[in-house]
Amino acid sequence: MAAEVESLASSVQELSMNRSGPPSRYILKDGIGLNVASSFPVLDIPVIDLGLLASSSPEGEEQLDRLRSALGYCGYFQTINHGIESSFLDQVHDLTREFFHLPMEEKKKYSREANDIDGYGNDVIYSEKQTLDWNDRLYLNTLPENIRKLKKWPKNPEKFSEMLCEYTTKLQGINEIILKAIAKSLNLEENCFVKQFGKKPTALARFNLYPPCPTPHLVLAAKAHGDASGTTYLLQDREVEGLQFLKDDKWYRAPIIPDAIVFNVGDQLEIMTNGIYKSPMHRVVTNKERERITAAFFFAPDPTSVVEPAEGLIDEKRPRLYKKVVDYTANCFELFQKGKRPIDALRI
Ligand SMILES: O=C(O)CCC(=O)C(=O)O
Ligand SMILES: [Fe+2]
DSSP states (O other): OHHHHHHHOOSHHHHTTOTTOSOGGGOOSSTTSSSOGGGSOBOOOOEEEHHHHHSSSHHHHHHHHHHHHHHHHTSEEEEESOSOOHHHHHHHHHHHHHHHTSOHHHHHTTSHHHHTOOTTOBOOSOOTTSOOOSOEEEEEEOOHHHHHHHTTSOOSSTTHHHHHHHHHHHHHHHHHHHHHHHHHHTTSOTTHHHHHTOSSOEEEEEEEEEOOOSOTTTOEEEEEEOOSSSEEEEEOOSSOOOEEEEETTEEEEOOOOTTOEEEEEOHHHHHHTTTSSOOOOEEEEOOSSOOEEEEEEEEEOOTTSEEOOOGGGOOSSSOOOBOOEESHHHHHHHHHHTTOOGGGGGBO
């Protein structure tokens, strides 16, 4: 009977309504380490004021120092005063929720097949080939060409594609400020990383729905991974925690700060900074009662650009740690499926 229900369900959202619990393919062999997700300690993620960071003032210098120590310490920080209105972020949350609560037939209209949109299109439908995380997602490429196509997207929820275009543009601006600040924090010319991102950097948006899971101690909402991006911006759920970061071999919860956007270093920025700033391992745990909704944006260098450690970060004391790479993202998936950290394959 369970097998029958399993084969009929096409999304985790549907599986979560299945009273017999998650299908065995989602169950972790060793559990998540502790019985209750909330018993992991909270890690106080450094908070950076982006308005101040972008200003040329003593306060800006202070924020740059914070950024340097945050990235050296853990590879992530929360950005506040980033210039995106709270009401706009409410719209992102609300439209994402509305999308995931559409009937499956409506959601299917967002698929790559239905829209000729690059990237992974609609992954709300699970198949055996996927990573078996307890989430449904809408995952797509928001390059300018795609944004034009998105304007023709299904109109339900009505403002979804408009929001996506606007949010991408806002985050691109933030990404430029942060890439410049990161270069400055390493005493490099401020455009050094912006240049490595090339003429046509990629932007991937991933909207996540993590439905409630009856056995949170046995199922992960997203398995441990480092992001293949250059930089990642995550809008967390307003109320439900779930994100955890690995630091010194221990898992910590990422706290929710309303309207803050969590920034983390991706593998490609780790390469560019010659391993000075590391791409943190993170995962998402499931929640027994409540669903969780998040929106992650990944920026990465133009797939034709050569990504390599910045010259200014290589010397006798710190030799080059990584080989050159082109289109890192495309090469990652296979390694990840084999359970390897893709970035390790590039170590010299
Ligand atoms: O939803 C989250 O909290 C994190 C998502 C994430 O790590 C990812 O999409 O790569
Ligand atoms: Fe991630």
